Amino acid sequence: MRRAAIACLWSHWARHPLQLVTLLAGLALATGLWSAVQAINAEARTSYAEASAQLGVGQFDELRAASGPIPLARYVALRRAGWQLAALLEGQLRLPGGSVDVMGVDLLSYPALPAVEETSQEDGIAPTDALLAPGLLIAGPETAERLESQPGLPPVRRTQNLPSGVVLTDIGTAEMLLNRRAEITRLLILPDQSAGLTPLADLAPDLMLVRAEGRSELARLTDSFHLNLTAFGLLSFAVGLFIVHGMVGLSFEQRRGMIRTLRALGLPLRDLTWLMLGELLLFALIGGLIGLVLGYGVAAALLPDVAATLRGLYGAPVDGDLALQPAWVALGLMMAVAGTFAASAQALWHLSRVPILQAQGQYAWTAQGLPARAQAGFGALLICAGFLALVVFDGLIAGFAMLGGLLMGAALLLPPILSLALRLGERFARGPLEEWIWADMRAQLPGLSLALMALLLALAANIGVGTMVSSFRLTFTGWLDQRLASELYVTARDEAQGHEIERWLNSRADAVLPIRATEVQVAGETVFLYGIIDHPTYRNNWPLIAELPEVWDVLAEGRGALINEQMARRMDLWPGDRVELLPGWSLPVAGVYSDYGNPTGQAITALPALLERVPDLPNTRFGIRIDPPEAEDLRTALADRFALPPQAVVPQAAIKASSLAIFEKTFVVTGALNILTLGVAGFAILTSLLTLWAHRLPQLAPVWALGVQRDTLARLEVLRSVALAVMTAVLALPLGLVLAWALLAIINVEAFGWRLPMHLFPLQWLVLLLLAVATAILAALLPARRLRHLPPSDLLQVFANAR
Amino acid sequence: MRVRLLLFLLLLPLSAYAQGFAGLGSDADGFAVPERGHALAFPRDHGPHPSYRIEWWYATATLTGADGQDYGIQWTLFRSALAPYDKAGWQSPQLWLAHAALTTPERHFVAERLARGGIGQAGVTADPFEAWIDDWRMAGPDFDRLDLRARSAEFAYDLSLAAQGPLVLHGDRGYSVKSQDGQASYYYSQPNFAVTGTLTLPSGPVAVTGTAWLDREWSSQPLSEDQTGWDWFSLGFDDGTRLMAFRLRGGRGDFTSGTWIKADGSATPLPDGMIAVEPLDMTRVAGRDLPTRWRLALPDKALSVEIEALNPQAWMATSFPYWEGPVRVTGSHDGKGYLEMTGYD
Structure with missing residues (x-):
């Protein structure tokens, strides 16, 4: 009996291969996008962990x-x-092609360096080579290649243990390489100390103790970024599950007769349920596996961009290569199975309650959802809860809770609102055909609502993210123009050359603006403190977002400091507040400036005031103001005169281009996920329409019998789909804008530390609307084509089949 | 004899290991090699010899506490050169390594320090004498009056050393041969310091008195290829005589050497074959069997003694591990001393 039942169940899929493909595709899409994001996150986190373990950072x-x-x-x-x-x-x-981070450690006393151990075990690093000139550089394969292409650098050893962009070497070699003799950037306090030592606070009151647990800057910064990605992954997963839900529902619906027959033949309900569960599990595993392959592909394709973003934005060391991790496979399959059962729960529940002798219902299985009013109420409640979360808690999680509530609530509100709109439309209908169209749309609504919800979410996400990215781009380019006002940026080899260059330039350039900075510790965080001279370049261009009156005079006289937005938000310092920049030297915050693309805090004071306190401020970097047409000549002359390598004299345009490139890469991933989400939503509509198809004939046959041509019916079919899509798109617009606001004002502030002004881009909306219409047309085309070519006998059959 | 730097050299393998002698006075890497007949000069030679590959300042003391208990301490500073020169800054090829230990009959505490030369974290000056690494220090106005300090998380000691006799030059006026093949080092000692001071144990401070032995040795030559380890003894007898003796174990048989020091400090070298040592009892220490009770005979001086470790578990679990601890001597002569053993794997 059981074997017969299995054959029966399977025969359904053999007769409906498209359904099977759609179901598996839905599963694969859901699992694929989710897994892709997970893979990217896992890879990045592994890189961080590896970096910390390799370099003893944060321990x-x-x-x-x-x-x-x-x-x-x-x-x-x-x-x-x-x-x-x-x-x-x-x-x-x-x-x-970009700088690398040199980490010079005293190889003799540094606690944990698996990279060195591994390399030395494999290649036998001799201390003579590692500790004596010219020294030895240890780097990952990619970085090693870049180093090797440079003449004059010490020999390079490769290791798999170091993240890309990091060069590990002995401190003696690093000193020479960085031209920083007898300098140390930080001291690790090793765990095994002697008893009875004089406390560090007495020995070195001027040095700051930074506790290991209070210094997860990288983790904190990047966590937000990964949460961002995870949220997108979840959204894609949810949208993919809509498809699964639709297909499983359809298959159950179509197999009602078979189920009834099997039950009537004596197959116990329990056995049947188990069989169907087994079937679902099989599909979940197959779909999940396909999804994993897909996800791996997507992740591998996106990872280099993500890695570039993380490196550019946070200085986080992430490799561009994707490693397959078993945990990721397991988690992906688990998500696929869990998602399948979640999406099929409703259908399974119905199966368990099918009376053996019930006639096939007129409305589809989907019609039996929540009553419209309850659903609307629940939706409104979710939205309120989301905003409440934002009021009660703060931080990134609250932001996402708010977004989650908003999106889910709006999705739930969609069918009641659409239903209301259709009712309104019906009132304005002229003639019976129009009335029928409106009514028919309303009748179809329950079956389509899930797909429309998916479309709503995808469109809203697209509008929201698109608005954010475009707002950011607009602000960012404007900001770059202000911030990078100097025509040339030059870096000298050392202090002496710096002075020479400065002298040489004084007679040749309009102005030489020294860029002199020191690392300071403010509230336990590393902040770069710059000293600047008073110059119109700053007064006219520097992008301030909050300021005291006469801010530039206050700054020039050393009576105040400017801080960047990240620092202002993180430490809650605003104009008028005092900030202690050096022990015993605190200044009022005179202004806050925007500083996109920079993860660390920054402060600016008057150079003379800073030099009084830090006399040995390095003087090797300069911004040069000159008539733009002359910039290139000066650049060449400067490089020739001082034998500077190309990367030491950089024109403004090059910096702008590389900044914009980092920016673009930041949102490549978001953009890609966005498009994929929309694709999934379109697919969901198609599957829903296909599902409904089975029930369409009894509804269309009478209209046809009344004299409406099949062509017209087919056209109306497409029109209906488009109308619903347009209505959904219109509703998605405000939702998308709220989403954009939340992304700009909440998520960005938490994730990156800056708030961006919101700009509106109606043209983008139009494109999206057209995209939605196209999606709806494409999705409706298949059923419409079927309808057009439907033999009249099939329609007649509807009447022959006694209801 | 403390050829333990062989292990140090293995720990920090050198690119071109000294393969024979490239020329008179220097080896293949340009390091100086000891020469017979070279006269040592003091205080100059208390200081470092950067052109030699390895060098050490090695103090051990057998002590008795105010509580009547026996103790031993070790303080060692090694210099290991990657190249035969010195230079200021991190780029210096001179590396420093130190071991300190405190042994009681029940416990054995060990600590280790590593440092780069050239930056002032570790080093030695001859006059006034100071040898230091981090806060571990052996220093005084001259080589006869020294303060000796070391501390770790578990233990510390602070001792004053006063020389009771002259320096002793081992071998041929300080030229000490280490194998049948002629490998040698410069080697001298101050075998007789009177010690007073304080040990700090986890249980608290203990006032102690006793005697200390300070070895100075430098060379550039490793052992012969067949030599696998050594047993080294520094013994002080109750009648005021002292004995330094070592046995190098090798495939071609043992190589022994030593110095007999009379109470007045006059020394007689003991060439290969004069000393006989024989392990009596083995103890399981750190996963291997080590002889912690010995018979040592020097028929020439009518000496036949049994030597027993104060604490058989005096294992130096450092970057290159070995056994080193205080011993009690009984038999024809009674006394105390220090034993070191390596190469028992």
Whole structure:
């Protein structure tokens, strides 16, 4: 009996291969997009963890200078006082095509360096090579290749253990490479200290103790980014499940007769339920596996961009290569199975309650949802709960809770609103045919509502994200123009050359603006403190978003400081508040400036005031103001005169281009997921229409019999689909704008630390509307074509079949 | 004899290991090699010799506490050169490594320190004498009066050392041969320091008195290829005589050497074959069997003694592990001393 039942169940799929393909495709899409995002996140997190493990970052308490580097003599003095410390010198090495992070450690005292151990086990690193000139650079394969293409650098050893863009080397080599003799950027406090040491607070009151647990800057920064991606993945997953829901419902509906027969033949309900569960599990696994392959492909395609974003935006070391992790496969399959059963729960529940002898219902299975009013109420409740979450809690999670509530609530509200709109439309109908069209649309609504919800979500997400990205681009390009006012940016090899260049330029350029900065610790965070001279370049261009009156005079006289938006938001410092930039030196915040694309805090003071406190501020970088047409000549002359490599003299345009490139990459992923989501929604509409098809004939036959041609019916069929899509799109617009607002004002602030002004882009909306219409037409085309070519006998048959 | 830097050299493998001698006075890597007949000069030679590959300042002391208990301490500073020169800054090829230990009959505490030369974190000056790494220090106005300090998370000691006799030059006026093949080092000792001071144990401080032995040795030459390890003894007898003796175990048989030091400090070298040592009892230590009770005979001086470890578990679990601890001596002569063993794998 059971074997016969299995054959029976399977015969359905053999007769409806398209249904099977659609079901599996829905599952694959849901699992695929979700898994792609998971894979990207997992890869990035693995990279962070690897980096921390490899480099011992964040495992130990640290000492940092209040400003600038720690002199080597301080390290030795602390060592001789008995403190076990490990010295680190970090800096950026400029290479063509972007700089790399050089991490110089005292290889003898640094605690955990699996990269060195592994490399030395494999290739046998001799201390003579690693510790003596020219030294040895250890880097991942990609970075190693870049280093090797540079003449004059020490030999390079490859390791799989280091993230891309990081170069590990001995501190003695790093010193030479970075031209920073006898400097240390931070000291790790090793775990095994002697008893009875003089406390560090007494030995080195000027050094700041940064606790290991309070220093997860990278994790905090990137968490927001990953949460962003996860949210998108979930949205895609939900939309994919709409398809699964539709297909499973359809298959159950179509097999009602078969089920009744099987039950009548004596197959126990329990057995039948188990068989169908087994069938679903099989599909979930197959669809899930296809989805995983798909997801892996999508992830592998997107990862290089994500990695570039994370590197560019946060300096987070992420490799562009995707590794297949078993946990990811397991999780993906689990999601597929769980999603399948969640999407089929309703159908299974109905199956378990099918009376053996019930006639086939006139309305589809989908009609038996919540009553419209309850659904509307529930939807409104969800939206309110979302906003309440935003009021009660803050942070990124609250932002997403609000978005989740808003989107789910709006989706639930959609069918009641559409129904209301259709009722209104019916009132304006002229003639019976029009009245029938409106009524028929309303009758179809329950079956289509899930697909329309998916469309609503996809459209809203598109409008929201599109608005955010475009607003950002507009603001960002304007900001770049203001911020990068100097025509040339030059970096000298060292202090002496810096002075020479400055002298040389004084007679040749309109102005030479020194870019001098030191790292300081403000409230336990690393902040870059810049000293600037008073110049119209700043007064006219610097993009302030909040300021005290006479801000530039206040700044020039050393009576105030400017801080960037990230720092202002993170530390809640606004004009008028005081900020302690160096121990014993606090200044009122005179203004806050926007500083996109920069993860760290930044502050600006008058150069003379800063030099008084930090006399040895490095003086190697300059912005040069000159008539733009002369910039290129000056660049060439400068590079020739001082034998500077190309990356040391950068024209404004190049910096702008690379900044914009980082920006574009940031949203490539969002954009790709967006398009995919919309595709999934279109697919959902198609499957819903196909599902409804089975029930259409009894509804269409009478109209046909009354004299409406099949051609007209087919046209009306497409028109209805389009009308519903347009109505949904219209409703999606306000939802999308609220979404955009939330993204700009809440999610961005949390994720990146900056708030962006919202700009509206009606043209984008029009494109989306057309896209929605196209989707609806495409989805309706197949059923319409079928209708047009339907033999009249089939329509007549409807009347022959005694109801 | 402390050839343990062989292990140190293995730990930090050198690119071109000294393969024979490239020329008179220097080896293949340009390191200086000891020469017979070279006269040591003090205080200059208390200081470092950067052109030699390896060097150490090695103090051990057998102590008795105010509580009547026996203790031992070890303080060692090693210098290991990657290249035969010195230079200021991180780029210096001179590396420093130190071991400190405190042994009681029940416990054995060990600590280790590593440092780069060239930056001032570790080093040695000859006059006034100071040898230091981090806050561990052996220093004084001259080599006869030294303060010795070390501390770790578990233990600390702070001792004053006062020399009771002259320096002793081992071998041929300080030229000490280490194998049948002629490998040698410069080697001298101050075998007789009177010690007073304080040990700090987890249970609290203990005032101690006793005697200390300080070895100085430098060389550039590793052991012969067949030599696998050594047993080294520094013994002080109740009648004021002292004995330094070592056995290098090798495939071609043992190589022994030593110095007999009379109470007045006058020394007699003991060439290969004069000393006989024989393990009596083995103890399981850190996963291997080590002889912790020995018979040592020097028929020439009518000496036949049994040597027993104060704490058989005196295992130095450092980057290159070995056994080193205080011993009690009984038999024809009674006394105390230190034993070191390597190469028992």
